[in-house]
Amino acid sequence: MSEKANNLDETDAEVSTERVTNSGLGRYFDNTGHTIFDELVSPNKSNAFATVANPVFEIPTTSPSSFFDNDTLVNAEQFSEQPATIDFHRDAWIPSEHTRKVLRTIATSTPGGNALDREILTMPGLAIQDDMIDPIKEATFQFLGEDESSSRNVLTASDVTQDERGLRNLIHAGCYRGAVNLSGRLLAIYGQGFGKINHPSKHTPHSLQLWFTRLSLLTKLKQTELLENESKPFGNLDKPDMYFIFYPELYGTRPGSMASFSFRLLLAEIPSYYGKGKQAMDNLHKVLATVSRIIKNLESGQGEDGSQLKFDSGEEEDSLKLWNGRKCRTLISIVNCALGMKNYVLASEVLENLYSSIEWKREEAETLSSAIGRVHLALGDASAAEKKFSITRENPPNSKVVRELVDRGLMAVAQNAFQEALNCFQSASALDPSNVMLVNNIAVCLLYTGKLEAAVLLMESAMTRNPVKSLQESVILNLCTLYELHTTHSKQSKLHLLRQLNRYKGDSLDIGCLKLGI
Template sequence: MDRKTPELRPAINEYFKDPTPSANLFDNISSHATTDAKREEPAVCRIFQQIEKKTDIFDIINPPPDSNSHNNNPGFEVREAPFLNTGNDSVDPMSIFIHEYELSFVPAEDERRRFAWIPSSKTKMTLEKASQMNHALPRDMLTMPGVENVNFANKTYEGLVSYLGEAEAAPFKTKTIEEVTQDERGLKMLIEDSNYSEALNLTTRLLAMYGQGPGQTGYPSKHTKHSLQLWLTRFSLLVKICACKIAVKEAMAWDNLDRPDLYMQWYKELYGNKYGTLVPFSLRLILAELPQYATTSTNIYKKLFEVLSGVRKIILNLENNLAEDGRCVDLTTQDRNTSKLLWYSREARVIHSIINCALNQKDYKLAIQLLKDLIENPRLKYTIDHSRSLLSAMGRICLQVGDLKGHSYFLKSSRLKPQLLGTLGENKADYRELIDAALLAIAQNNYKEAYKHFENAYIIDSNKVMALNNMATCLFYEGQLNNAISLLEDAIQRFPELALNESLLSNIHCFYQFQNSASNKQRLLKYHIISKYKNSVTDITN
């Protein structure tokens, strides 16, 4: 049951989405760490989560859509609850660029923990001689990035006016770069307004102030935590709008993020005697994921496994009573344990990213191997819901490759439910069981049974649009095209904020094409223009 939409994405990824606001799972294991552990590090992806109210359980970057690929079969959209309730639903997006998040009551320890990284032997030797080198590095040891000379245009509003009229299009008008302050505050406003193209144009202006603007690639410039956070924002936005070719090109200047000018030790005047990298961990991971989007990449996993290796070296140091970077530093037991939890969670985060990459490449053997290891050999003590999510994920991957033994993983997940709900809920199917049962029915081409399970999920779950979307898809495969269209049109009328998403609109697009009615073309164009507005994706209304 591959989901065939204009995206080149394995259908299994559609089974791991959450419409509710949730924190980044792997940097926020609040059930295992201190109550402040949820405030780990800023990441623009959290703004996306707060605005769009959805994220992947395998929460790293999804592959970009291919605007030239137009498939005509609707697909199932299955979202579920996040692994853990991190208690971070109320994170204020406005605080996203604040660097001094605290994990404990000692900010200096938090900074050491979050920005720790182990430099290579060559870089370490250079950093030890930094005071003698007077900030003079040979060119091959400098990081000299620059943005591409591209103006990102968003003509969505003009398109909406053309097809909907000014009055109906008015609510969809967004702020422009000239209507916000030319700083982080303005950048946050544009992102919160879903105007990612203009936000990218503003990152171009802001990075130019650091000597890293258009045409400045290959010229020396100074790096700070602030400039690196801007780059994280920019790369996140580039991936968000599927401009991955530009992202890959801009990433080349960063190499492996190990040059001396990316470490605090190189800037004594700014950071004193502090140790650590200037590179946010999220940026390190985004750059490691980019090769899978480049057609010329020969080893798409190389950088991801390098990051995983670096994380595991840090974990080994902590377990050997050393600091993260291997120095002999006296850490309190609580501080060491908190550091371990952070880096265990980051290890899981990287593994999930590799699993996503493997699924995108249809390397199911690797994905199953890594996920199985997470299930059987966890470093962290999972909550019941987290364990059930992992088991369901394994079952769904098995179904993706046509292996019906995935049903056994669903059963294992179901058996954990009584521990979560108590005896009162033991005999009543919950949301996860209903979705798992529906997927199993789909794998067996039993759309009528799947429809019943999605309908029951619709009754008990707040994400009504997802259930309605899947119910409509079941109706389509049952030959009830008009009923499927009516169901989705009704969903758009009743839940416009939730229904105007790429998955539902792609499905209704397919339904209209099969209906082949000239009267539907205007509606099709309207829905797709709004879809483009909502997601800032490339135009697919040809």
């Protein structure tokens, strides 16, 4: 269901169907301005219906577990062409009282006149010294030999320019491990390389954006232990050295946080990736409380941090739009976290409140309602899901709306009506033939209707027709499971898939999806 790579545009002007369809982890890579970090990747998202043992249905990108990627429904980040105004509002944050006191002391003191207490410093560093290896190359060497392995042609951190452009090139090529390796080299320049955790160093918006990129890629690669160790030094980004005013010699009296809002959301969510969903939920609610406080300040005519600032009416309206958008993004992160914890009741409640609190455009409202319906399916409440899908058996499906056809297909799956589901997914695929998720779902329906060989042929055909797009972890895992059901001699077919991965894919894929017993 996840696409190999998305060109993510951080300039969030308004909601578009393409953004709703293709958004992913790239939400974490937006920044306070247009940078090289703007165009990144979407993750492989788990879904509420998936199991490892059997081929599973792909839930389309309007499902709760993948549709709600924060900036898909609300795109309020870009509201002005005046860079100073954008920076002022986008950088705003309310520090804790202790941090506020420290910053006030720094602002009223002679530069360099204060001895820095280690407790007020953020001291990150790399947790690994060696570069991450390419698992596809390693597996190819192990199973197919040196000749096949030597033919692999993918970018590494040493093959690109040692700067942000090189980082972007690696990410666009699907070489996320190479990008992690390069990010480590670039962070070492800031004195934040291996062994530097708990060592003081200076921070800049650029260094924090490098960390943001690195931690996002580690999230994508499911490197949970490394992710936990490298994210912890940042805490909740509230230490004084996370604010511009901490460095008066560089930024004067410039207010606000050097860390982007999306970095805050990422750090808040990270505990959920290593099994601490409750901690992540608490973190997200703290972010939500601060965002709500900022909105309240703006509505009362104050600045975001509660200061007495004078805005013209247009500027105040733009800032409210920005922060209301961020409130929605935070709520969506809470939904994602709740789904990860399988707390579908909470997810449904938050979504219902979100649905009713904003006047959505028709297409947005229908998509959001559809996603709520899929949460009800996860709860096993087919009747509630049907109401949210706004479909009934008496009314024929709209043959031109892929989303409605998919909704009907999912309803049929929930009712074990696999032939009906097959018809729906096939109709949707006719409208969107390049959609790999639909091909996957058709194959699973074929399996459940007793047409195993047809399912295998369909998925192999998709792989042959468009290997770059079709070679996705979830699809490969399903196909390898079908091979095992189809024959006791499935290894050769799996090795053929490995050859395709060696030829067409970067270093980001989890080789375990081939089920080769590595």
